[in-house]
Amino acid sequence: MSTTRVDGVTRRYAGALFELAFARGALDAVQADVERLGRELSSPAIGAYLFDTRVPHAERRSKLEPVLAGMHQLMQNFVGLLFDKRREAVLLNLSAAFHERRLLLDRAAEGVVESAVPLGEAELSKLAAALSRVMDKTLHLENRVTPDLIAGVRVVADNRMIDFSARGRLDGLRRTMLSSPLPSAASSA
Amino acid sequence: MDLRASEVTSILEKEIENYQGESDMRSVGTVLSVGDGVSRVWGLEDCMMNELLEFPGGVRGVALNLEEDNVGCVLLGNASKVKEGDTVRTTGRIISVPTGPSLLGRVVNALGDPVDGRGPLSVTEADYLPIEQPAPSVVERQPVDTPLQTGIKAIDAMIPIGRGQRELIIGDRQTGKTALLTDTIISQKNTGGGDPDNPEQVICIYVAMGQKQSTVVDVVQKLEAQGAMPYTIVVSASAMDEASMQYLAAYAGATMGERFRDEGRDVVIMYDDLYKQALAYRQVMLLLRRPPGREAFPGDVFNLHSRLLERAARLADNAPEINPRFKKGGGSLTALPVVETQEGDVSAYIPTNVISITDGQIFLESNLFNAGVRPAVNAGISVSRVGGAAQIPAMKKIAGGLRLDLATYRELQAFAQFGSDLDKATQKVLTRGEKLVEILKQGQYVPMKVEDQIMVIYAGTSGGLDDLATSKVPAFEKAFLAHMQDNYPDVGTTIREEKKVSDEVKKLLDEALAAVKPQFA
Ligand SMILES: Nc1ncnc2c1ncn2[C@@H]1O[C@H](COP(=O)(O)OP(=O)(O)OP(=O)(O)O)[C@@H](O)[C@H]1O
Numbered sequence: 001m002s003t004t005r006v007d008g009v010t011r012r013y014a015g016a017l018f019e020l021a022f023a024r025g026a027l028d029a030v031q032a033d034v035e036r037l038g039r040e041l042s043s044p045a046i047g048a049y050l051f052d053t054r055v056p057h058a059e060r061r062s063k064l065e066p067v068l069a070g071m072h073q074l075m076q077n078f079v080g081l082l083f084d085k086r087r088e089a090v091l092l093n094l095s096a097a098f099h100e101r102r103l104l105l106d107r108a109a110e111g112v113v114e115s116a117v118p119l120g121e122a123e124l125s126k127l128a129a130a131l132s133r134v135m136d137k138t139l140h141l142e143n144r145v146t147p148d149l150i151a152g153v154r155v156v157a158d159n160r161m162i163d164f165s166a167r168g169r170l171d172g173l174r175r176t177m178l179s180s181p182l183p184s185a186a187s188s189a
Numbered sequence: 190m191d192l193r194a195s196e197v198t199s200i201l202e203k204e205i206e207n208y209q210g211e212s213d214m215r216s217v218g219t220v221l222s223v224g225d226g227v228s229r230v231w232g233l234e235d236c237m238m239n240e241l242l243e244f245p246g247g248v249r250g251v252a253l254n255l256e257e258d259n260v261g262c263v264l265l266g267n268a269s270k271v272k273e274g275d276t277v278r279t280t281g282r283i284i285s286v287p288t289g290p291s292l293l294g295r296v297v298n299a300l301g302d303p304v305d306g307r308g309p310l311s312v313t314e315a316d317y318l319p320i321e322q323p324a325p326s327v328v329e330r331q332p333v334d335t336p337l338q339t340g341i342k343a344i345d346a347m348i349p350i351g352r353g354q355r356e357l358i359i360g361d362r363q364t365g366k367t368a369l370l371t372d373t374i375i376s377q378k379n380t381g382g383g384d385p386d387n388p389e390q391v392i393c394i395y396v397a398m399g400q401k402q403s404t405v406v407d408v409v410q411k412l413e414a415q416g417a418m419p420y421t422i423v424v425s426a427s428a429m430d431e432a433s434m435q436y437l438a439a440y441a442g443a444t445m446g447e448r449f450r451d452e453g454r455d456v457v458i459m460y461d462d463l464y465k466q467a468l469a470y471r472q473v474m475l476l477l478r479r480p481p482g483r484e485a486f487p488g489d490v491f492n493l494h495s496r497l498l499e500r501a502a503r504l505a506d507n508a509p510e511i512n513p514r515f516k517k518g519g520g521s522l523t524a525l526p527v528v529e530t531q532e533g534d535v536s537a538y539i540p541t542n543v544i545s546i547t548d549g550q551i552f553l554e555s556n557l558f559n560a561g562v563r564p565a566v567n568a569g570i571s572v573s574r575v576g577g578a579a580q581i582p583a584m585k586k587i588a589g590g591l592r593l594d595l596a597t598y599r600e601l602q603a604f605a606q607f608g609s610d611l612d613k614a615t616q617k618v619l620t621r622g623e624k625l626v627e628i629l630k631q632g633q634y635v636p637m638k639v640e641d642q643i644m645v646i647y648a649g650t651s652g653g654l655d656d657l658a659t660s661k662v663p664a665f666e667k668a669f670l671a672h673m674q675d676n677y678p679d680v681g682t683t684i685r686e687e688k689k690v691s692d693e694v695k696k697l698l699d700e701a702l703a704a705v706k707p708q709f710a
C-alpha cells in the first residue's frame with residue numbers, strides 16, 4: 001500500500017491528466033510515462049536539482065527535457081504547463097496520485113493485513129477475496145506482522161479499518177467497561 | 190499457545206460472511222502533528238463535525254476543523270500519549286454527555302464525568318445525548334408567559350424574566366454577576382420546596398467556564414449550605430481545564446437542561462461566563478489555524494453563542510405531536526448568560542454579539558456597586574423585552590409606579606447637584622427616590638418571595654416611607670415583613686393567589702405601615 005500523502009493540488013492536476021489520457025485512450029502509455037518520470041525524479045541527480053530553488057527556473061526546466069523526450073505528447077504538455085504555472089512540485093507525488101486514480105477506475109484498493117503471525121499466500125488471497133465482496137472492490141492485500149495483536153487480523157484498506165484482532169476486542173471491552181453505567185443500570189448497555 | 194494462521198482465516202471467513210456492513214467499518218486516519226492539545230489527522234474521510242475520535246491508548250478527541258485532506262481536532266485527556274503516525278479512528282458518535290435526574294446535586298465536567306468524588310452516575314447508554322442539538326423550531330415553541338422569580342426585588346419588579354427567555358447579565362468584574370445567579374438558584378427553592386421530584390420545582394444548571402477553581406468551590410458550598418444543590422447541576426470547566434473543555438461545557442450543560450425541558454419541566458441554565466468561553470474558543474481555533482477575524486476571534490464566534498442561546502425556549506403544549514423528540518410539552522429552558530465587560534465597554538465585539546441574541550440585558554455597574562447599591566443593577570438602561578408579559582398583575586401594577594418614580598428621581602438628581610433651593614415638589618421626588626433606591630438594595634443569599642417584594646415595594650411607592658430616615662429603611666423593611674407575617678399571615682397568600690393587590694389588602698398594608706413606623710421615628 002502506498003503511504004504517500006497526496007495533497008489536493010497534486011490530486012487535481014493528476015486527475016486532469018488522467019481524464020484526458022483516458023479520453024484519448026492513452027491511459028496505459030501515459031501511466032508508464034508518469035511512472036518512469038517518478039523513477040527519474042527519485043534519482044538524486046535530477047530530483048535534488050529540480051526542486052532546488054537556488055537554480056534558475058529555466059535551467060531546471062531544461063534539465064528535464066532529455067527525460068521528457070520520447071514521452072507521450074500529453075505528458076510533455078502537462079510538464080510544460082506545470083512549469084509555466086510554477087507548480088513543478090506536483091511532480092513529486094504525481095505517480096502516487098495517478099496510481100490512486102487508476103485504482104479508483106479499476107474499482108480496486110490496496111491495503112495491509114496486520115496479523116500476529118505471518119499469513120501464507122493462500123490465506124492472504126482468501127481473505128482478499130472475502131473482503132473484496134464486502135467492500136465491493138478488488139482488494140490487493142499485503143501482510144504485516146504485528147505481534148501486539150495477539151491473534152486474528154486487522155485490515156486497513158481504502159481509509160477504513162476492520163478489526164478482527166484479539167487486541168481490538170480487548171480494547172473494545174476495556175472501553176465498554178470504562179464507559180458503561182453502574183451494574184444496576186447496565187442491562188441496556 | 191500456538192495460533193495457526195489457517196484457523197484464524199477460517200474463523201475470519203465466517204465473520205466476514207456475517208459482516209454487519211458499514212457500521213463495523215470505521216474510517217481511519219494518521220496523526221500528522223500533535224501539540225498544545227490539538228492534533229491534525231490525515232485521512233478520516235467521512236468524519237463528522239464534533240465527532241468523537243479514538244486515538245491509541247484510550248485518548249479521545251473531537252473533530253472540529255474538517256478540511257480537504259485533513260481534520261483538526263482537540264484532544265480530551267492525556268495528549269502526551271499521542272504521537273505522530275498513530276492511527277486514529279472515527280467512532281460514528283457525536284460527542285455526548287449523560288443526562289437525567291441522577292445528575293442533580295452533582296458537580297460534573299464538560300464530558301459529564303463527576304468531579305465531586307461522590308462516585309459514578311447511574312445512567313444508561315440511552316441517557317447519553319449529543320451536546321449539539323437543534324433548537325426547537327417556531328411551531329414547537331409558545332410565547333413566554335410564566336415568570337421566573339429571581340427573588341431579587343430590583344429584577345423581579347423592573348426587569349422581569351419569563352420562563353424560556355434569554356436574559357443577559359452584563360457588567361465589569363466584581364460587580365455581583367455570580368452572586369445574582371446563585372441567588373436566583375436559591376430562590377427557585379420556593380417553586381417546589383427544593384424537591385427535584387416535584388414537577389413544580391424549577392431545575393437549575395450552573396455552567397462555570399474559565400472561572401477560578403476557588404470560585405466554583407465557593408458557589409457549590411453556598412448552594413449546599415442553602416439547600417439548593419438537590420435540584421441543581423453544576424458543570425465545571427475551570428481555568429485550569431483544557432480550553433476545549435471550557436468552551437464545550439456550555440453545550441454539555443444545555444443538553445442536560447434540554448433533557449428536563451423535553452420532559453415538561455422548567456429549567457434555568459446559567460452560563461458564567463460567555464466572554465471567557467469565547468476566549469477559550471479563540472484559543473482552540475487559533476491553535477487549529479482557523480483564520481482570525483475581529484479581535485482575533487474566529488469568524489463563527491457569533492454562531493458559537495447564537496446556536497447555544499437559541500436552545501432556550503418555552504415548548505408548545507403540543508410539541509410532542511409535532512416532534513416525537515419531545516416527551517411532554519410545556520417545558521422551558523431559560524438561559525441567563527453572563528458576559529464580563531472590560532471597563533464598562535458594552536460596544537466590544539462579544540458584548541454586542543450577545544446583546545443582539547438575547548431578549549434583554551441586566552446591566553451591573555461598578556460605580557453603583559462601590560457606592561453600596563447592591564445588587565448594582567442600572568435599572569435605567571436594563572431591559573427585558575418579553576418578561577413583562579410574564580409578570581403577575583399585582584407586581585406589574587406596583588412596579589410600574591416604581592420605574593416612573595425612579596426615572597424622575599434620577600433626572601432631578603442631576604439638577605439637584607447644582608441648585609440648593611429646591612421647591613417642595615422636587616424635594617418630595619428626591620426623598621421618595623432615595624427611599625426607593627434603599628428598598629431595592631438586597632443582601633446576598635436572601636431571595637425574597639414575590640408577595641413579600643410586593644408588600645415592600647408598596648410601602649415605598651405609596652409614600653409610606655417618605656418621612657423615615659433613609660438609614661432606617663433596611664431595619665424597617667425587616668420589621669414590616671415580620672409584622673405582616675405575625676399579624677396578617679393571610680395577606681401574602683392572598684396577593685400570590687389573587688395576583689393583585691385589592692383595596693382591602695392595601696388598607697391592611699397601610700395599617701401595618703402605620704403600626705411599625707413609630708419604632709423607627
Ligand atoms: N447583593 C450583594 N450584597 C453584598 N455583597 C455582594 C452582593 N452581591 C455580591 N456581593 C459581593 O461582591 C463580591 C463580588 O461578587 P461576585 O463574585 O458575584 O461578582 P462577579 O461579577 O461575579 O465577579 P467576577 O468578575 O470575579 O466573576 C463578592 O464578594 C460578593 O460576596
Ligand SMILES: [Mg+2]
Binds near residue numbers: 366368461
Ligand atoms: Mg463571577
